[in-house]
Amino acid sequence: MQQIDADIISRCKAGDKAAFRFVVENCQQMVYSLAVKMLADTEEARDAVQDTFIKVWQNIANYDECYSLTTWIYTIAARICLDRLKSFSGRMQTTDDAEVFERITDDPDPERRLLASEWVSVIKVMASELSEKQRLVFTLSQLEDLDTAEIIEITGLDADQIKSNLYAAKKNIRERLIKMGYGKD
Amino acid sequence: MERIDDLMERLKGQMPQVPGADALTDNIMATIEETEDRKPVAVPMWLSVIRTVSSVAAVILLMLFVRLKNDFAEPSENTPVNYLEVAGNECEECSPAERYNLRIEKMRLMNRRRILKEKYYANYDF
Incomplete structure (x- = not known):
């Protein structure tokens, strides 16, 4: 995750809205990415981003600079x-979602970046039957590619809990995709 | 399973673009401004003091009213008369001789109660 300068953080704590705007512009994408993958809805994700940064601003005076600002923002967003x-x-998976998912898995260009709407379909197909904790751990670990130490800080779970939730999530997703015919190669 | 694994690898670390990022940022900053404008106005100290004092005074007056109502309540016709108490109250306006007689009467009544109780328990020997 990108780091924010200590100077910007001090200015935010002092009430400098221009400095905070800089933080919003730089961290918005990361928060939106998490929100889309958790909520599988672009409008809900936008609302979640807004709520996150409002809460960050309201609590910036309590932020402990020993911890990374971006991890702290991630924790609030989660x-x-x-x-x-x-x-x-959340909304149920539709036929369109299954078609989008099929198209993405068969895409010859592996480097192509998915649109937010495509992410919604992917999450609905893969993760709609996961519990909240499983979904959070799966999203942070497999989709956001965070390391275990950061996940522990964000979720408040210990390493064993993270491991077991991740295992359960992956198992659930694999079984679901195999049922849909993606397991046969 | 290779398809699923390939897909997971592709998705790892990818972040979708925020549609209308600038508009979202503007919205966030505008909401923060609005929230700050709506902060509650500080109440002057003298007004807080007056409010507290008048609330306490109202409670005290209410309690006094209830107390006075109970003190001056007249006994209804159905209220049983406690003759021992009545005997005592009449004493204040009585002459010494009358007070003496009332005291004797009071003792007689108390004795009578005691005798009745003993008879009752004697009759029902448990």
């Missing part, structure tokens, strides 16, 4: 996404 997941059950 909690907001979990709360939103609890309050809305």
Whole structure:
């Protein structure tokens, strides 16, 4: 994750909104990425991003500079996404989602970056039956590619819990995809 | 399973672009400004003091009202009369002789109660 200068952080703590705008512009994509992958809905993800940065601004005075600012923002974003997941059950996978998923798996260009709407379809196909914790751990580990130490800091879970949630999530996804016919090569 | 593994590898670390990123940033900053504008106005100290004092005074007055109502309540016709108490209250306006007689009467009544109780328990020997 990218690091923010200590000077910017001090200015944010002092109430400098221009400095905070810089933080928003630089961290927005990372928070949006997490939100889309957790919530599988672009509008909900935008709302989650907004809520995250408002909460960050309101609590910036309490931020401990011993920890990375981006990890702290990620922690707030993860909690907001979990709360939103609890309050809305998310939309069911549709036929279009399955078609988009098929197209992505067969894409000859492996370097092509997915659009937000394509991510929504991928998550709905893969992760719709995961529990909230499994989804969070899977997203942070497999999709956001964070290391275990960062995941521990963000989720508050210990290494064993992360390992077991990740194992359960992967197993669930594989079984689901095999049922859909993706396991046969 | 190779297809799934390839897909997982492709997806790792990819971040989708934020559609309308600038508009979202503007929205966030505008919401922060609005939230700050809506901060509650500080109440002057003298107003807080007056509010507290008048609340306490109202509670005290209410308690006094209830207490006075109970003190001056007249006994209803159905209220059983405690003759021992009545005897005592009449004493304040009585002459010494009358007070003496009332005291004797009071003792007689108390004795009578005691005798009745003993008879009752004697009759029902458990």
